[in-house]
Amino acid sequence: MFGEIYDVIVVGGGHAGAEAAAAAANMGSKTLLATMNLETIGQMSCNPAMGGIAKGQIVREIDALGGYSGIITDKSAIQFKMLNKSKGPAMWSPRAQSDRRRFSEEWRLMLERTPNVDFYQEMISGLLIENNKVVGVKTSLGIEIKSKSVVLTNGTFLNGLIHIGEKQFGGGRAGEKAATGITEQLVGIGFESGRMKTGTPPRVDGRSLDYSKMIVQPGDARPEKFSYLDTNFLTNQRDCHMTHTSEMVHDLLREGFDRSPMFNGRIKSLGPRYCPSIEDKINRFADKNSHQIFVEPEGWDTVEVYVNGFSTSLPEDVQFKALRSVVGFENVKFFRPGYAIEYDYFPPTQLKHSLETKLIDNLYFAGQINGTTGYEEAASQGLMAGINAHLKINNKEPFILKRDEAYIGVLIDDLITKGTEEPYRMFTSRAEYRTLLRQDNADLRLTPLGYELGIAKKERLIKMEEKEAKSNMFVDFFKNTSVIPEDINPILENVNSALVKQSDKMFKVFSRPKVKMEDMLKLDKVSSFVKEHNLNREVLEQTEVQVKYAGYIAKEKNNADKLQRLENVKIPSNFDYTKLKSLSYEAREKLTAIQPATISQASRISGIKPSDISVLLVFMGR
Structure with a gap:
């Protein structure tokens, strides 16, 4: 079945995997996208929306480089909003509600129209490794598929465990089984792994809701779009709505806290700080007697509705009882209850800035496997991993975006340099050069680079x-x-x-x-x-x-240029920091673990003091 050797095999067909396959293929690599279900390529596992604060900038950057996320979003959008328009342009962030089914369908069609992409539906249960170099993958049927590089984009599927109240069962997403084998193999090789948690709210029948009791949330009067290409502006939009929880809702939810996997110790891993579950919000913000609920349609034609702000893993009977006490939800019918999911990730300090692993050559990680949360963060990592896998096997220098060039650069540098112990989400506040990194100029910043790489086409330039x-x-x-x-x-x-x-x-x-x-x-x-x-x-x-x-x-440009001087001071690979006795013990420990490539990267590691940087500069003859 697989006589040829692929240039790149991408494992997983979510946002990271789809962008990785498209990027590698568009640069000329013979690419295989291997996923457990070809019907769920580009699936929006959680909310049916793209963009938002800082995330919208990332989608614009992906598009400017020649990725597909912006185009797919424009083709499937049902509402568009430019957030933060009351603030300065560095804070403006585009966001679109999408038709969930069409979004996934458009992703598959785009990939099928992309030359050099092959598809295979089966679980990848292991990697083929020779002399610390990946040479292919092994499927659950025992089929070996050879390749020059592999990009892992497993999302929440690695040993995924779904929690609803006191019930728990294996799964990577509702209705889909977990992936096994890869974590165990990588840990055996010497990789460090951990567990993270995320959650999703119930999906309900829109016909059972009373929208007249809710606040209408329309899209912009003059909607914009994501892609810099000639995709269409929305002429029709679907409204979202807003309602609120109450003390009665909170009391009903509290009745189930003793059966909550978050509070009874079943879930031990950390969830996303900035997207807490409703039970977590009630617990952490006990002084608040109500929380916003955003009622978001799942598409143009479906009656399914996403209850944004009500993410939960409480027992299904508690979810139902409490949600029926929310204004407008008095007669609500469930399509499915909310749930939490725990999954394996690999601390990203084990990666180079190219997203290649330090332990195994030609093996790349992208998306939630690196501890991030969000479609946009995943897609941008997939794009960069796909680009760099192609460059590596063609003996070219890696493509690395700096912190003053893109939010994508900030995201990857934060992950590689600082690591993360909780799901990482991008915010404008994470970027020290956000006036330079606006959503309106992503094409001016990145399209020439994408064109040089061969993924941004001439028309885009x-x-x-x-x-x-x-x-x-x-x-x-x-x-x-x-x-x-x-x-x-x-x-x-x-x-x-x-x-x-x-x-x-x-x-x-x-x-x-x-x-x-x-x-x-x-x-x-x-x-x-x-x-x-x-x-x-x-x-x-x-x-x-x-x-x-x-x-x-x-x-800001002047400040970035000053910092760039430190980027130019390279640190030799596998440098022995133990011989620099003037460094603090913490600095020696962290520098040895992370092995920064430059003085600038070293300065951004948590716990590294200016005095430590001075010691390094003196040693480097600066």
């Missing part, structure tokens, strides 16, 4: 260059064009900004906090320029950011 050229031209127009008081003062008065007494450059006026692009477009000179050069809303948004935040952007 042309669109990016056209946007950049038009935006720069528009910025220059504002810098070089003056406006007289008679024209600008009525606009300034309207936004409560100080009037001007003499002619001034438009750039200076536009830089004021209260003045927006829509105000400037009221000027004939500006609106005529926009029409003459056919500037779209992407160009207008990009120009506004460049004008209004020019000083902040320049300052």
Whole structure:
């Protein structure tokens, strides 16, 4: 069946696996995507949505590099929102509700249309390893499939254990069996593994809900989209709704706490801090008498509804009784109860920045196997692992994004350098250069890199260059064009900004906090320029950011350039830190365990002090 040797085998068909297979194949590698169920490729296991705070930036970055997540989201979206619009552009984050079934279907169709991708449905139960190098995989039927590299993207399936109240059973997802064999083999080789936990809420019948008692949550009046390519903007959208729990709901939930696997010791692993279960919220925030519940449709045509904010592993009878006491849910019918799932992961400090393991050559980990949570975090790791697996087997340098280049760079550096003991989720606050890493400029930052690698196509580069050229031209127009008081003062008065007494450059006026692009477009000179050069809303948004935040952007760029000097100071591989007696004991221990590649990476390790970095710099002759 498998006479040929694959370049890349991707194990797992979730968000990480799908992006890994697409990236490797688009770069020219003969790729096999092996998964336990071909019907669930790109499955949204939890909420039917992509993006959100910082996560939306990641999807834009994946798209800019030539990945598929943004395109798939646009094709399957049922609602779009730009979050944090009241804040500065560094915080703006796109989010889309998706049609769950169509999202998965579009992923499979995209992969089937991608040359170089083969598919095989079966559990991969082990790796073929020779001389500390992976050379293929072994299936549960005992079939050996040879390859030059392997990317593991097992999600929550490695020895997955599902909990509902006092009941527990093996599974990687509701209705799907767990994967076995790989953890045991890797631990036997010398890998360190751990357990993590995540959870999901009940799915209910939308026909049994009373939406008239809830608060409507519509999408944006002028919805945007994720992909920088010519995908369609939404013209129709489905509403979400919001309701709240109450003290009565909390009391009903507390009745089941003695049977909760979270509280009776059955679940010992840590869950996601920023997406707690409803029982955890009640326990941790005992002073709050209500919590928000977001009622999210699962698609255009289905009546199935996702109860966001009610993730739980309490017994099903407790879930049902409590949810029936939520406003609008008085007659709710369940499609399935919520549950928690425990699964194996491998602390990511065992990886290089390329996501290749330090112990086994040509073996890559991506997604929840690295301790992350979220579709977007998984997809970005899959993309990077697929890229680097292709580069490695072609004897090319790894592709590593720096912290000032992408949220993806921040994510991977955090994992490799600091590790994680709880499911890692991306936030804008994790990025020290977030003014540079905006959702609007991901294409300007990354598309040239994706094109160089061979995954971003020529059409994507042309669109990016056209946007950049038009935006720069528009910025220059504002810098070089003056406006007289008679024209600008009525606009300034309207936004409560100080009037001007003499002619001034438009750039200076536009830089004021209260003045927006829509105000400037009221000027004939500006609106005529926009029409003459056919500037779209992407160009207008990009120009506004460049004008209004020019000083902040320049300052952050300068800070990033300073730090880059430390990135250039390499540390020899397998460096013996024990001989540097001036280092603190903690520094010696952590540096030996993580083996940072540069002084800059060493400085970001938790517990490493400035004095330790000084010792290293002196030793390196700096």
